[in-house]
Amino acid sequence: MSHVFLPPDLDRLWNILEENPGALLYAGGTDLLVRLRQNPLKPPSLVCLERIEELHGVRERGEEVFIGACATHTGLLADAIIRDNFPVLVKGLACLGSPPIRNMGTIGGNICTASPAGDALPPLYTLDAGLEIRSRNSSRRMALTDFILGPGKTSLQQGEILAGVWLNRHPPFAIHHFEKVGQRNALAISLVSLAALLTVSAPGIIERVRLAWGSVAPTVATSAAVEAMLTGRPLSRETMDSAIPLIGDAISPISDTRATARYRRTVAGNLLLRLIEVDRRCK
Amino acid sequence: MKNAKNGILEIGKATPRADARGKVTGAEKYAADYYGDQLLWAGVKRAGIPHARIKGMELEGARNHPGVLAVLTCRDVRGSNRQGVIRQDQPVLVDDKVRHCGDAVALVVAEDRPALAKALDLIAVEYEPLPGVFDMETALKPGAVLVHEDNAEGNVLLKGELKTGRGEAALTECDVEVTAFFEVPRQEHAYLETEGGVALLREDGTLEIVVSTQTPFRDRAEVAKALGLDLEKIRILAPYCGGAFGGKDGITVQTLLGLAALHCPGRPIKMQWRREESFLAGVKRHHGRLHYRLGAKADGTLHALDAEIYYDTGPYDHLGGAVLALGLEHAGGPYRIPHTRLRGWSVYTNNPLGGAFRGFGVPQVAAAMEQMMDMAAARLGVSPLEMRLKNAVRRGDKNPVGVTLTSSTGVHECLALLAGQELWQERETWKAAARSFRLRGVGLACVMHGMGYGPLVPDCGNAKIEITEQGVFRIFSGVVDMGQGNAATYLQIAGSILNQDGDHLELVQPDTGKALPSGSASASRTTYTFGNALIGAALALKERIVRRAAALVENSGGGEDFTMAPGALVHRPTGQLIPLPQVARILDEAERISVFTFQAPVAAERPTADQNLQLHGIPHRIFSYGAHLACVEIDELTGKVEVKHYCAVSDCGSIINPQIVEQQIQGGIAQGLGYALSEDFIVENGRMATPDLSAYIIPTAMDIPDLGTFAVELPEETGPFGLKGAGEISMDGPLPALANAVADACGVRLFRYPLTAERVLQALAEKRGEGTGP
């Protein structure tokens, strides 16, 4: 017999997890329930995190912001702290799924699914997100980049949950950019995406830059080499053209029915060119 | 009594459709909403292999599983075990061999869905895999693997040739000739309501099936033959479909449900395909390969066309032959071309099953022909609009298959209206305003679409209308409403003739036990044919009622002095009101019912002596027309095509309800934009590579711009209140309009569809000379 548990608090959650070792966690269920559909013959027991108050909301703590793992995308899109401080995340979430999916889906679910196409992930990589991992007896912090190991693989252990995300309150970048290329304008799995944070000086020199690509490698891709190449150079076509060849080393896209690796590779580079436009619009 | 003027259903008035409220509130029941006491569930074991012989089946495990009532195979079928509209070549349950992955090999009936799923899983089938044939070129080669060994024509289901004038030989007389090869994808219907229904074998031996279908009367005959039953013992009920688009034009679950019911009498049995099963076993728009050569004189006059078209019908006819025939007939578009040779092949393969889909073979040829027009125009140095205006047919002209157009022909009017649109007039300014890394283009397409069944199969409607003792008019619809709104239009037609409001009209959904056979909901003929029949039935009933009412009023002065009003008759000279129930009560039961038959006229000419092509529908007599305009923007960095503006002008005759026509035109455009941009049912070695809605990409509301729709409203003399078909025509335009717009934007044309970002980016790169960036 399979059960669905709806613990109201963390204490009850820990008990349930101990008593039901095979049970699966979920928050919005928009990833998990789709996966379960593949094998309707053996439904596992499910534990829903949605009712646990501590896992919700956005809170300011000194120079940091804490986002509860069960915060929904819709909730975050409407949140003043998120809107003011992390436009790159807002832009990523705004093109995730569709309104009903954003109403149900959570940031924690997007992270734990660990898909290279997760739309919250490139923004969170550029923001140097930290994660809070909890179990009955411990609470630890780790970098998002260390948490995600591969497609669908995280360093979460049995008995642990993701409690939330920590971000620096004032990311030192003036320009927040996110672009997703999908097969249609909504309900699209990203073929390639790019999150970019930039600060550009008055004469047009790139002072600081962070970049992260989605869907072009087993995990979100970053490139210190590209960032180094761009830093200190003018935000121009020439600069971008010289940086694009370096991206190749950072990515290893696949081919599937949605797009070929070759397309993903080309577009991963081309999306950098958009930054030239973005800059003009921001000024 | 209510204010008489307000609620009366009038012809030509935009009226919210009668089915809207019930549907949005959930009150209306689709077949998927039918259950029943002590319900059983039926499900199918699908082959999952494209071509194989069955060596053995292990059924005991499934039979012994708790909750399983029946596990059935072809041995349990007592009839022909064959279904199909023209050629019966598709088994209900596989007997000789498996011909595609979606074939049904066994049927299970169980108490509940978990038991059903488990039992299906327990069935083990041992196959002897056979080499498959997965592309049309291979299928047509001598010595190819045969899909049907007994087919005299090898892997050809139907081939046809139509020739006018000197045919392809006249190409040598042309000043310019353009040649191209086009490849169009399979398209999935993706209706909200997947295939499903509920069947019950009653104690008296009646088999009752409530099913999501476009063809209740034909289904009855098919079920009877396939299962070896008496047609009179079968009753099919067809509620509103939650979408069908041709995919329910013929048998889906009916024979399987019937078979299940025969083995489990007295209990209702439900079958509902999962989305994945619908993708696997349901029919698709035919994948097409089209070779075109079009020649014109230096002054821009079209002179000759040679077209060769191939449609992949998969393993069975379904309606593949008829689809090919309609494609052939429309291969030259709405133009005067004196010399044509049009050849087509419908080819058997072990790919997913091709079948009817809104457009029925025309979107494929329109995609090719409308681009040939632009290519020829470019060679001649004239605008795409001039090229079309110069060659578009007028009433009295012969169309490209040599048939004289004797009915309303409004393609010029459509083009003229389109040419006046700001989108067309200001196109160069709009294109020049593109931002950096963006390219803009504008494209046109002109389309025609034949209505009805063609010359041999009688296209008949048999309307039946009754006045109840309560004084309500009850229409027994003979043609399914699959969402296109014909049921609401039937109410409007009857309401206008009888001067009634919605409260005094009622519609009974098609039911072979109550309605009269009136053909399929297809071929853009539902409102034309049944509407004409309904007019006859309603007028006769009106006359009868008025005559009888006259007898109730002293010195009434006869029927001419009466006017009908909602729920009553008014004697004008005296102002006396006679409530309808009073009149209804003096009519006997038979008199309260009025029936009328209408048979659609057919073309007088026969462009071919080939009886088989005539049987498959060539030629048509009445056509609808349209002119489409698309404005696209291409992102040079990603190749993505964004439709910024779209507008369509249609000639569908006069309009009964502008709201419904607009919905039809817009829905067809949306489906056509999906076909043009993203929908690609990919098949690799007979297996689908896009097995669900996350891989098969239909457009969302975010992908469709505001759609401008206009009508020229030329009355069609034979149509009910002047209308012609509006259900399919708008599906034909978007792919060519977009392809032409993309070519305009990029300066390079794409010949494979859909126009995915990747293909467009690739084309841009090739044009630029590989390597250099945008």
Ligand SMILES: Cc1cc2nc3c(=O)[nH]c(=O)nc-3n(C[C@H](O)[C@H](O)[C@H](O)COP(=O)(O)OP(=O)(O)OC[C@H]3O[C@@H](n4cnc5c(N)ncnc54)[C@H](O)[C@@H]3O)c2cc1C
């Ligand atoms: C139609 C559709 C469209 C979609 N479109 C997009 C899209 O455009 N972009 C995109 O990125 N995603 C998309 N998704 C995927 C999904 O909606 C998102 O990844 C969403 O953020 C998942 O959140 P959830 O709460 O629903 O996850 P769930 O399904 O509840 O959980 C997902 C996984 O994470 C685990 N998990 C969840 N929360 C926790 C926690 N707090 N601690 C430990 N483990 C946890 C679960 O065990 C499960 O393995 C789409 C999904 C659907 C069905």
